[in-house]
Amino acid sequence: MTEKPDNTAPIIRVRNLQCDFKVGPGGRGKRILRAVNNASFEVMPGETLGVVGESGSGKSTIGRMLVGLLPATSGEIELFGETITGPTGRRALARVRHRLQFVFQDPHAAMNPRMRISDIIAEPIDVQGGWSRKDRADRVAELLELVGLSAVFADRFPHEFSGGQRQRIVIARALALDPDFIVCDEAVAALDVSMQAQVINLLMDLQDRLGLSYLFIAHDLAVVRAVSSRVAVLYAGEIVELADKRALYQSPGHPYTQALLAAIPRPQVGARKPPIRGEVPSMLDRPAGCMLCPRCPKAFDRCKVEAPALREVAPGHSVACHLFEGP
Amino acid sequence: MLDVANLTVDFRVDTGWIRSVDDVSFSLDAGATLGIVGESGSGKSVTALSLLRLHNDRATRLSGRVSFDGQDLLALPERRMRELRGRDIAMIFQDPMHSLNPVLTIGEQIGETLRIHQGLDRKAAQVAAANLLDMVRIPDATRRVTDYPHQLSGGMRQRVMIAMAIACRPRLLIADEPTTALDVTVQAQILELLRDLREEIGMSVILISHDLGLVAEFAERVIVMYAGELVEDAPARTIFEAPAHPYSEGLLRAIPSADVDTHRLYAIPGRIPDPGNRPPGCNFEPRCSLAQATCAASPPPLDPIAPEHRIRCPIRSAAKEVAE
Numbered sequence: 028m029t030e031k032p033d034n035t036a037p038i039i040r041v042r043n044l045q046c047d048f049k050v051g052p053g054g055r056g057k058r059i060l061r062a063v064n065n066a067s068f069e070v071m072p073g074e075t076l077g078v079v080g081e082s083g084s085g086k087s088t089i090g091r092m093l094v095g096l097l098p099a100t101s102g103e104i105e106l107f108g109e110t111i112t113g114p115t116g117r118r119a120l121a122r123v124r125h126r127l128q129f130v131f132q133d134p135h136a137a138m139n140p141r142m143r144i145s146d147i148i149a150e151p152i153d154v155q156g157g158w159s160r161k162d163r164a165d166r167v168a169e170l171l172e173l174v175g176l177s178a179v180f181a182d183r184f185p186h187e188f189s190g191g192q193r194q195r196i197v198i199a200r201a202l203a204l205d206p207d208f209i210v211c212d213e214a215v216a217a218l219d220v221s222m223q224a225q226v227i228n229l230l231m232d233l234q235d236r237l238g239l240s241y242l243f244i245a246h247d248l249a250v251v252r253a254v255s256s257r258v259a260v261l262y263a264g265e266i267v268e269l270a271d272k273r274a275l276y277q278s279p280g281h282p283y284t285q286a287l288l289a290a291i292p293r294p295q296v297g298a299r300k301p302p303i304r305g306e307v308p309s310m311l312d313r314p315a316g317c318m319l320c321p322r323c324p325k326a327f328d329r330c331k332v333e334a335p336a337l338r339e340v341a342p343g344h345s346v347a348c349h350l351f352e353g354p
Numbered sequence: 355m356l357d358v359a360n361l362t363v364d365f366r367v368d369t370g371w372i373r374s375v376d377d378v379s380f381s382l383d384a385g386a387t388l389g390i391v392g393e394s395g396s397g398k399s400v401t402a403l404s405l406l407r408l409h410n411d412r413a414t415r416l417s418g419r420v421s422f423d424g425q426d427l428l429a430l431p432e433r434r435m436r437e438l439r440g441r442d443i444a445m446i447f448q449d450p451m452h453s454l455n456p457v458l459t460i461g462e463q464i465g466e467t468l469r470i471h472q473g474l475d476r477k478a479a480q481v482a483a484a485n486l487l488d489m490v491r492i493p494d495a496t497r498r499v500t501d502y503p504h505q506l507s508g509g510m511r512q513r514v515m516i517a518m519a520i521a522c523r524p525r526l527l528i529a530d531e532p533t534t535a536l537d538v539t540v541q542a543q544i545l546e547l548l549r550d551l552r553e554e555i556g557m558s559v560i561l562i563s564h565d566l567g568l569v570a571e572f573a574e575r576v577i578v579m580y581a582g583e584l585v586e587d588a589p590a591r592t593i594f595e596a597p598a599h600p601y602s603e604g605l606l607r608a609i610p611s612a613d614v615d616t617h618r619l620y621a622i623p624g625r626i627p628d629p630g631n632r633p634p635g636c637n638f639e640p641r642c643s644l645a646q647a648t649c650a651a652s653p654p655p656l657d658p659i660a661p662e663h664r665i666r667c668p669i670r671s672a673a674k675e676v677a678e
Binding site: 081082189190191192219220221222223224225227228231246247248249250252253272273276286287288290291292293294295296301302303304306307 | 393394507508509510537538539540541542543545546564565566567568570571590591594595604605606608609610611612613615616618619620621622625626
């Protein structure tokens with residue numbers, strides 16, 4: 028077991044994070060697509076930061092940068108006190124990598140169909156090395172139990188399992204080296220409602236038992252409400268609102284958050300509200316003003332010329348919108 | 355207008371035949387909306403594809419009756435069926451990118467339907483296509499007809515699919531997960547468009563979705579499917595406010611709420627049985643909290659428990675009778 032850090036300091040600090048992709052033939056083009064722009068946030072030990080946004084909003088890009096799968100163009104990422112961006116970033120990342128894990132959307136694509144479940148789950152152990160054969164087998168059995176599967180499944184192959192069970196296996200693998208922080212990128216999006224509830228409950232139980240922190244990336248606002256302590260709303264690569272779960276869902280400040288919440292299909296007859304117009308703009312050639320401006324029902328002149336900064340409007344509640352600054 | 359009676363669909367697999375849809379019956383009036391909900395493997399899409407006989411003939415066995423305006427679609431010769439598809443009954447699917455031809459302009463693809471069914475020439479079809487794009491609220495329609503699918507966003511592509519589907523003003527539109535691949539704000543727009551078009555054209559719509567919220571917003575009547583069977587059939591308000599089948603109830607309870615905080619989600623234990631390995635009695639019995647010994651013995655019948663309300667659960671049917 029690694030020593031858990033004290034509960035008052037954030038385990039993850041992100042400052043002014045930016046990610047640019049070069050667009051064009053072979054990724055060498057001249058045009059720049061800014062997938063993430065000036066994102067800053069922190070994750071506390073034992074908490075779940077939900078990240079919601081539509082496709083192309085940059086939520087997965089942030090998740091990948093956080094665990095070092097994608098280099099940041101600029102800005103700073105600090106994990107457990109180590110800065111993994113900048114010139115010494117790679118060495119720093121190597122020191123903390125065993126404390127990070129990632130769970131993706133499609134459990135089928137995340138497993139080699141020719142490997143047995145025991146070998147899939149033990150892969151991080153094998154990469155780390157130094158485990159005896161017995162310790163390895165014991166750890167696999169322990170992990171299977173931890174995610175609510177029987178230890179007899181160890182010798183089977185992925186195709187023998189349903190989507191929900193496969194996602195449990197992926198989670199067991201993520202837990203193999205006893206991480207402190209897991210990025211869950213649409214981890215329940217591919218599952219049916221009844222399986223989704225089981226996996227969400229499992230993730231929350233594991234958090235309670237193991238003191239895990241999650242960055243929970245999802246497009247489904249109801250799912251994010253169920254799992255998160257705090258929530259960041261992304262639009263076109265920018266954090267437009269960041270708040271405690273309760274504040275965000277009960278008094279959303281940003282017009283986009285409001286539109287997003289209104290657009291959720293609710294299982295009640297007659298719950299519908301008129302949808303927001305338009306679609307997410309092209310992220311090549313960002314406009315000077317607010318990215319939401321063309322779709323925003325509350326936009327005024329200033330929104331067209333000046334991008335709003337994320338600022339605190341109440342303790343722990345930040346919104347990037349000129350409405351909160353006066354005209 | 356549409357009356358499906360005892361529809362049963364079997365698929366050929368290596369080891370024999372597997373029952374995918376089992377004895378499904380429902381009907382739909384002209385101009386009405388029906389939602390079919392269920393999880394993956396429940397048979398909802400297979401049911402819809404069977405209405406148009408879109409399965410591979412050699413590997414599929416269909417039985418029952420699908421009568422559409424009095425003619426049995428399952429007995430119709432393939433040639434007549436081909437005339438009917440796209441003209442009287444149209445369908446849209448989940449993934450618009452896979453349904454569009456990447457090397458043809460969207461105008462050509464929409465026009466194809468009109469050239470085949472209405473005998474329009476190329477020029478007239480192009481003009482009609484522009485009108486249809488306008489109808490599905492694509493801005494600047496006359497210029498967009500010459501666009502290729504890759505030039506459009508996901509939401510716009512789905513609008514193009516809808517334009518193709520309504521080209522001949524069908525009397526029935528089957529929409530199979532039409533918004534599943536789309537973002538939530540775009541999803542709301544597409545649903546609104548379908549709602550408007552349904553009124554403009556006066557067509558009936560069958561909406562198939564795993565998303566109960568979507569169905570609640572759209573359909574007047576809902577059927578719930580589980581493991582190939584219809585387990586509940588009721589007006590939408592009844593399904594969402596007072597579901598009677600334990601599975602419908604569990605499904606609704608398992609959806610996380612966007613409006614209240616929960617500490618733990620309700621989860622239905624277990625999982626859907628595999629099609630080749632269903633229990634001898636009620637399919638839901640192994641997961642059901644109400645199950646009694648009789649449930650495991652024989653498959654339960656679909657009983658009416660109120661006007662317009664049928665369920666496949668003898669326990670709840672009996673409870674309802676006692677209450678009355």
